[in-house]
Amino acid sequence: AFDALLLVAERAEAAGGPSDAGREEALQGVVVAVCAGLAGKTPHMVAASLLALSRLVYEYRASPRFAPVALRLFEAVLPLLRHREQEVVRAAVVLVKVQLSALPREAVQPLLPRLVPPLLGWCSNKHAH
Numbered sequence: 869a870f871d872a873l874l875l876v877a878e879r880a881e882a883a884g885g886p887s888d889a890g891r892e893e894a895l896q897g898v899v900v901a902v903c904a905g906l907a908g909k910t911p912h913m914v915a916a917s918l919l920a921l922s923r924l925v926y927e928y929r930a931s932p933r934f935a936p937v938a939l940r941l942f943e944a945v946l947p948l949l950r951h952r953e954q955e956v957v958r959a960a961v962v963l964v965k966v967q968l969s970a971l972p973r974e975a976v977q978p979l980l981p982r983l984v985p986p987l988l989g990w991c992s993n994k995h996a997h
Contacts, residue, residue, distance in 0.1 A: 870923045873902070877924060892933040899924060899937055903944070911953035918945070918959035922966045929970035939975050942967045946979070949986035961987070 877898045884894030902924065905917025921941060928934040945967075948960040964983065968976060 870920070873920055873923060874927055877927070888933055892937075895928065895934065896937055899941065903941075906944075906948070911951075911955045914948070914951075914953075915955045915959035918948070918956070918963050921945075922959075922963040925963065925966050925970055929966075935971060935975070938967055938971055942971065942976070942979060946982050946986070949983070950989070 877895060880894040880898045881891045884890035884892070899921070902917055902920050905913055905920070908914050908917065925934075925938050925941070929938075942964070945960055945963055948956055949964070951957050951960065
């Protein structure tokens with residue numbers, strides 16, 4: 869499934885034309901389409917969308933034109949760290965870890981006060997169910 873997602877992203881990027889702006893806009897379109905899954909009715913759908921976004925961020929982490937998209941995505945995912953379903957929180961943590969490794973330190977530092985408290989809340993949860 870991830871291979872198919874990356875193929876869609878590559879094709880969209882190629883269809884964006886030779887300009888960086890067109891390619892960035894096409895890639896943003898793919899990210900927005902995957903983000904639609906965050907409004908899913910089931911925790912499984914939301915978690916799957918988060919994992920797909922993680923794969924996209926990982927794949928395009930070296931691309932300077934993807935950094936603004938990843939930063940906006942980072943801010944949008946922070947509230948999901950407080951989700952009541954553990955499956956969603958775990959997938960959100962995966963995405964946050966990928967984003968922390970992909971984004972420049974200067975971009976992430978202002979978001980740390982909003983990132984740490986939800987993570988600490990799950991430290992006391994010892995139940996895996």
